[in-house]
Amino acid sequence: TVPETTETVEDDHQNSAHGFALRERLDAREQRGLRRDLAPTERVAARSRVATDPGDGISNFAGEDQVILASNNYLGLADNDRVQQAAAAAAREVGTGAGASRLVTGDTPVHRALERNLARTKDTERALVFSSGYAANVGTIAALAPDVIFSDELNHASIVDGCRLACAETMVYDHADADALGAAMARRDEQARKGEDESWLVVTDSVFSMDGDVAPLAAICDAAERHGAWVMVDEAHATGLYADGAGIVGHEGLGDRVQVQLGTLSKALASQGGYVAGSEALVEHLANAARSFVFSTGLAPPAAAAAREALAIAREGERRERLWNVVERLRDGLDEMGYRVLGESQILPVLVGNRSKAVAFGESLAEHGIVAPAIRPPTVPEGTSRIRVAPMATHTEREIERCLEAFHEAGRAAGVLDE
Ligand code: PMP
CATH class of the missing domain: 3.40.640.10 (Type I PLP-dependent aspartate aminotransferase-like (Major domain))
Structure with a gap:
């Protein structure tokens, strides 16, 4: 039948010495810890917060909305x-x-x-x-x-x-x-x-x-x-x-x-x-x-x-002013906790260093309802893995507080901050 024929042809291609070996290339990426998956829609982050969906694969956080701290929609205008x-x-x-x-x-x-x-x-x-x-x-x-x-x-x-x-x-x-x-x-x-x-x-x-x-x-x-x-x-x-x-x-x-x-x-x-x-x-x-x-x-x-x-x-101007206020609050709060915050703009990269520690940190933040995944090689050089904190003008006072509380807890849980 037609489907069988197609399968055989595909198999031949997969096994051919002249094939593109895409599976092998993906496996090699996986082994080096470099494979990425497309993120679920909820993470696309047109908003500064998303309702928690226990089946979304992000976390099993079961409280208030999750705060998106990893979007370039800096002024929060994508759902304006x-x-x-x-x-x-x-x-x-x-x-x-x-x-x-x-x-x-x-x-x-x-x-x-x-x-x-x-x-x-x-x-x-x-x-x-x-x-x-x-x-x-x-x-x-x-x-x-x-x-x-x-x-x-x-x-x-x-x-x-x-x-x-x-x-x-x-x-x-x-x-x-x-x-x-x-x-x-x-x-x-x-x-x-x-x-x-x-x-x-x-x-x-x-x-x-x-x-x-x-x-x-x-x-x-x-x-x-x-x-x-x-x-x-x-x-x-x-x-x-x-x-x-x-x-x-x-x-x-x-x-x-x-x-x-x-x-x-x-x-x-x-x-x-x-x-x-x-x-x-x-x-x-x-x-x-x-x-x-x-x-x-x-x-x-x-x-x-x-x-x-x-x-x-x-x-x-009003949105820009709100953004700079949020940025200042977060930067001051993270500095006070002892984090090393890079940058001099609205982007606040929190340096972790080790890539698995950064991943664990990102996961721990997710458990606290904060979406800010680790940025690691090849996006940044080895030894400089980080959490890229990108605040938005639409983050509320309460959300900023929640972010800071989460950084306090998750930083200790992931061994980024001293106990
Ligand atoms: N330049 C810089 C510095 C960027 O960060 C990006 C997006 N990540 C681009 C260009 C590409 O822009 P776009 O997403 O609109 O293709």
């Missing part, structure tokens, strides 16, 4: 009424999908309105939205096609992939170290005298997602200017949060010195998609040459409308 209404109206009035590339028939007034607001927020001539932050990074770096790229060693994977796609000579400099960047540029200058028209690009995240620290952007701009390089900053974790929503570049008044400002609509802006903001020429070039823009369907109109509304709310 105004944002949802904007998305629903766009779905009804424009459609659920763009239907084609923006260059064909997928361009709508909703996209244009969002781009105008992003450009206004960033104080740039123009902005262009992509279907994800990932697509924005790979498409932009490849389309700029620099001869040489200088990239922070902790830059996001989408920047790393963009450097690969650009086929540029890529020099990785020490994390957040403008002196190391300057030295790398000077070395490259000496080794191969820079040709008249050689193009150099420095690229960095502004807020780093796993360490919660902030790149020294002014010093990076100084180094770049000494060597005639362009600067590109990924504001994925800063958009909507700093300087009336503009990010760190705006916060530090570096708009005129950073040629490419990029970010995502999927974190504080509670939607999906990515953007690039910069000069008219940059945006026109990307709209023509960034393959992830040209050959990909336009951002879904409800996503564009949601991001636009979320940006407006972020700029009103």
Whole structure:
């Protein structure tokens, strides 16, 4: 019968010396403790809390709602009424999908309105939205096609992939170290005298997602200017949060010195998609040459409308103020307990070190109703496993108290804090 035949063919493929050995590769990952499973829907964390479901596989915690402390929905806008209404109206009035590339028939007034607001927020001539932050990074770096790229060693994977796609000579400099960047540029200058028209690009995240620290952007701009390089900053974790929503570049008044400002609509802006903001020429070039823009369907109109509304709310300020209050309360509380809290942003990575200890810590937190799983290698270097605490503006006073109580108990249970 047909099913039997299919099975035999599959078996042959599995056993073939020329097969892809996917099971073996998964097993190898498992043995190294690196295999991951897709998380159950409840953990997707559009909200700052979820009702406890004893069958959800997260924990057997049977009390109040579980507090989500591991979402990038920093302003808690993914279930905000105004944002949802904007998305629903766009779905009804424009459609659920763009239907084609923006260059064909997928361009709508909703996209244009969002781009105008992003450009206004960033104080740039123009902005262009992509279907994800990932697509924005790979498409932009490849389309700029620099001869040489200088990239922070902790830059996001989408920047790393963009450097690969650009086929540029890529020099990785020490994390957040403008002196190391300057030295790398000077070395490259000496080794191969820079040709008249050689193009150099420095690229960095502004807020780093796993360490919660902030790149020294002014010093990076100084180094770049000494060597005639362009600067590109990924504001994925800063958009909507700093300087009336503009990010760190705006916060530090570096708009005129950073040629490419990029970010995502999927974190504080509670939607999906990515953007690039910069000069008219940059945006026109990307709209023509960034393959992830040209050959990909336009951002879904409800996503564009949601991001636009979320940006407006972020700029009103009240949500940002609430977030910073929550961040301060948690940071102070964790510091007082004796935790080593990294970072200088809304992201509070609590350093554990050992990977199994971190996993046990995460599990113990889950037993106390706090969802904040361990971050471990390969996401972070060996010996630096951590709990990445990502508070949200919508966490209540009571929830912050519960988080701190849980860290107090779970830290002892997992041997992270002394008895
Ligand atoms: N850049 C950084 C720094 C990120 O953290 C992320 C998302 N994790 C991205 C880019 C990619 O954005 P998106 O999720 O919109 O693809």
